[in-house]
Amino acid sequence: MTDGDAFAAPARFPSARPSPPHGAPSPAAGNMEPRWSPRGPLRLPRCSACLLLLLGTAGFFLSYAVEVDVKDASNATCLYAHWMMRFLIKYETNSSDYKNATLSLSSNVTHDGSICGNDTQAALLAVQFGEGHSWSVNFTKTNETYQADFITFTYNTNDTAVFPDAKRKGPITIVVKDTMHPVQLNNVFVCHNTDSVEAENVTQFFWNLTLQAFVQNGTIGKKESRCDADTPTSAPTVLPTVANVTTASTTTLSPVPTTAPKPVENPDTGNYSLKSENETCLLASVGLQLNVSRDKPLLININPKTTSADGTCGNTAATLRLNDGNSRFIDFTFVVKNASANVRRFYLKEVNVTLLNHVNGSVILSADNNNFSKWDASLGSSYMCRKEQTLEINEVLQIHTFNLRIQPFLVKENKFSTAQECSLDDDTILIPIVVGAALAGLIVIIVIAYIIGRRKSYAGYQTL
Template sequence: MARFLSGPLASAARHSLLLGAPAPAAGGMEPRASCLPFLLLLLLLGTSGFFQSYAVEVDVKDASNATCLYAKWMMRFLIKYETNTSDYKDTTLHLSSSVTHNGSVCGNDTQAALLAVQFGEGHSWSINFTKTNETYQGDFITFTYNTNDTAVFPDAKRKGPITIVVKDIMHPVQLNNVFVCHNTDFVEAENVTQIFWNVTVQAFVQNGTISKKESRCRADTPTSAPTVPPTIANVTTASTTTLSPAPTTAPKPVENPDTGNYSLKSGNKTCLLATVGLQLNVSRDKPLLININPKTTSADGTCGNTTATLKLNDGNSTLISFTFVVKNASASVQKFYLKEVNVTLLNRLNGSVISNADNNNFSKWDAYLGSSYMCRKEQTLEINEDFQVHTFNLWIQPFLVKANKFSTAQECSLDDDSILIPIVVGAALAGLIAIIVVAYIIGRRKSYAGYQTL
């Protein structure tokens, strides 16, 4: 059940709690004199409607009514939208007092946890969490805003829900630790700035008890105070804002994905085997690398005599399918190859399609029928200008699998180090011949120089 603070945070006491100011002492004593001007300023800001966001607290229970996912945070959204006059306006979308959390999921070792809230006139926000043996972290944030809400989007040209998906910037947190971040952080994508502050969250709660161990965000110190939520002005003014998390620091490179093992069955027999690490590169606005987590990914598809399709669902928002065909099916010597790759991004909240890309003109990963194809090095499949699929440690056999094992593998040229030997030997011989020729020419010139006309 979700719980909320009652009403806008307008009182001085609530402001002092929100922004880390000292609270009144026990016994009704007044705050120290040094805090009075600060509290008066907050009171003025509160009466002017500066603080309109509501704090939301979500406590997700499992089947035994024990807490499995807990979060309490504040957020708002700065959105630029187009009007009917083709101008662009800035607006601010706040959490309302009526927020639901339908669709939130506890998660487990094979399924991601999902924190989802719905508010206002058709707006929703969600984040999913995945875990390893030691840590958990936020994966993707999905935000949907509805421009039919005329109070927030007056005279909007585009009507209806608009969904964006961004990679979460949360760092891995130790299991059984609660993540805390008082300071303001924000994520920007597609004319939307998502702003968060006063965040407390723990996914995969153990034994139904919120941990007392804290993992702080980098912007926080154990005694740091929460920051004032930003406005459109101080977010768009890069020279004065202190909200950007170290903008001059180079982004941390994304590690290679874990390798997953997938298979399909036809009746009781395995008909397709695949071992691969997958990474999706989405570059519509800015490059975004998405590692497919094999622990949360399920395999489905079809097997046939001349066509086979492997469909992978990462359990969150990504579907990837690979279609293999047999070429020259009537020939005595037959080969298979990868012909088509399809990538679909979904809205995790309602399952609707956000984006889809397909390329059915591949001619890759070819091998003789009855054998397998292997390529340990990284390969790139270009779906279109916005989507790429990177594969690592690939081993695939889509036809004629026997005894649930891969057949003899045909390795890709990237892995075949044996071709380097003749290249190196040939280069050495060419160099030696060049040296001999040069030495011969120099020797001939010296011998000619020794003869003089009598």
Template sequence: MTGGELFVAPARLARSPLAAASMAPRCCSSSSSSSCLLFLLLLGASGFFQSYAVEVDVKDASNATCLYAEWMMRFLIKYETNSSDYKNATLNLSSGVTHNGSVCGNDTQAAVLAVQFGEGHSWSINFTKTNETYQADFVTFTYNTNDTAVFPDAKKKGPVTIVVRVTMHPVQLNNVFVCHNTDFLEAENVTQIFWNVTVQAFVQNGTISKKESRCHADMPTSAPTVPPTTANVTTASATTLSPAPKPVENPDTGNYSLKSGNKTCLLATVGLQLNVSQDKPLLININPKTTSADGTCGNTTATLKLNDGNTTFIGFTFVVKNESASAQKFYLKEVNVTLLNRLNGSVISSADNNNFSKWDAFLGSSYMCRKEQTLQVNEDLQIHTFNLWIQPFLVKENKFSTAQECSLDDDSILIPIVVGASLAVLIAIIVVAYIIGRRKSYAGYQTL
């Protein structure tokens, strides 16, 4: 996951990670093979963002705890509809959680934490250990587009599975890993969001440890601030991003690229600023130093997805259109943006517009616009671009091809206008001077 850790977050729990277990009834089932899981259901945010916390206590054959976890998670999924458009779905954990497939693990076998929920959705994570540490290896997530409540009008029906490799700093055995702020995994049109996480794999002697290994973001600071990985926002509260005045400076320009095999298939250089309409305008400069690029390249469609590593996800989709048999152009067709609350993973703003026809240029060339441009994603969100240079198709030798410049950058029209205006002003000055001179010359004579 981002930041080299499994779950990331800066905020302390108001209670012990295990306190909820002693406050709630334990509903436990066991089998001769080994496992018994406890699920604690907590009501999260109300309405659309309702989510549940899950507490899992996996027991071995001797009824001793071998794997413990408590966490919250949510999934943002982009899927294709029957009309060939794309929609964004939000999948939350429901109350009907089961636990098939969880495994305690040992020196030679990975520990597996697995849950199933809703209409055919499942999620699992694998842990392996050394003599002194344990760490996560990969996450497997399956979502079922037959769930019409979550995926209305989905074109492809049935389960879809993605596997994501996890980079996690090793945790000392007999230590509990704790992180409370949000972290993300993004792959194949799916963003997995995690927060309020407590986990211990390979529990020793059946007892949850009191020793905690905190993620870097959980470390105490002098004052809660927006971490440097977030966009350039002036202030932030404990629960939401706060409105901020327009930054004095334009955003830094970032360089992004995608590869297909060993070849670069998309190049982009751009500075990005978001303008979100809330009670007051919220303007955010995207920091290219902490923003990663992902996406897909194709012959007629290419998608660039940017993730600032914390709260902001921006996607640009380009397509090819046929102007004639010999002249093909590409253009920007779709933009989608998701802003998340960095503390609890809730969606602050989500916008999608698939009716653009911007940034068009002939196939095999690039598009450039140094001046500021505005993309109106919806009535509540705009994207301002600066120093844009983009080529989503037919990239050769890792370099931009000849650029077609936007009209804002075209100074050729301004030159004759400026010259003409200057000549007009000069002529006007000469005429005025001539008239004044004539009047003065008449004033030197008197009528006889």
């Protein structure tokens, strides 16, 4: 089975948050609180809201669908939304390691701060849940359309159920700008497929979305504007997951000739880079293939044409995060060792992989290995290995790499530095092996010829 059979491409979902007041500073990522409030200048008098919670399940984790119906002063609906969401958060532990935490909506969701909006003020959809977590998205309008502007997400690491050993305590706020396609007024925006938004070690997942901002006359529109991934002509389907893709049908209508399975070709090589202050700080060129072993092996090639790169650069640590556009996320973390020595080297220390079901956003597989010592090279150079390599993530997941070249530190002029090649690419060791084998074969031939010659010489004499 190919990778396209197992997972489908996610849709893009509007990311939004109100713009700061004129002249106000932007919030710094990770601050306890943003420096400007998204609610103050947008507050409308006598605006009430109604919140309904619909219990549902999604994969491994209990998840809640949220329905928010915001009313204006006349008790007419002015903002409506129904959706599901989940968060994957990478955080630092007390032992200075990093872990992934999954945060889902709980049953105690509130809607404080949700606002209708009007021609001059943005609409705001805001929810609070769990132990001090909150999420909001704002919408602006023109004469004919509306669209989202910013998403604000605050998670509280004091929530020991989600972050049992977090090194940093307290609320952490991130802001993401991701402009959606404008939607016609009176239209409902619908997107059943999964969307993902990444920023500051947080990936936000959304699915089963229905919303309408600036509802007119209190009546939800009947015409839908669908996201790109939701084709109106296709019937809803439940795509296979890793757990069931190997299950075969037991019903046979007619004999089918047995054919060998088509081998999966090697993946295409993708080129990825990260920038810091408009300067390239990380370069990577690699073909990636996931090997999931459940019942039968499932090989998934990562398509570089749909894969985007994100991450962080630093003096002693760097992370490359790849999102292949099909609900698969791979993080490679590199560190510098011997930081105080004259000769400094870098190596691959940690790999994290998350596979999601695009239909409901549930986690199909989440695996990590933070004890690697791979891809070792001198700082300021690059590491290269053309031959296939295998990274053992855990007992059910491997990553195969092809045509690898990586430089996570000290990139100059947007080019790879001199490469240090892996032992698999070193052909010099083959020369003595080939020469030795040839000499051994020559000796064997001489011995065999000598034995045959002696036997022929004895055959000309008879015993008296």
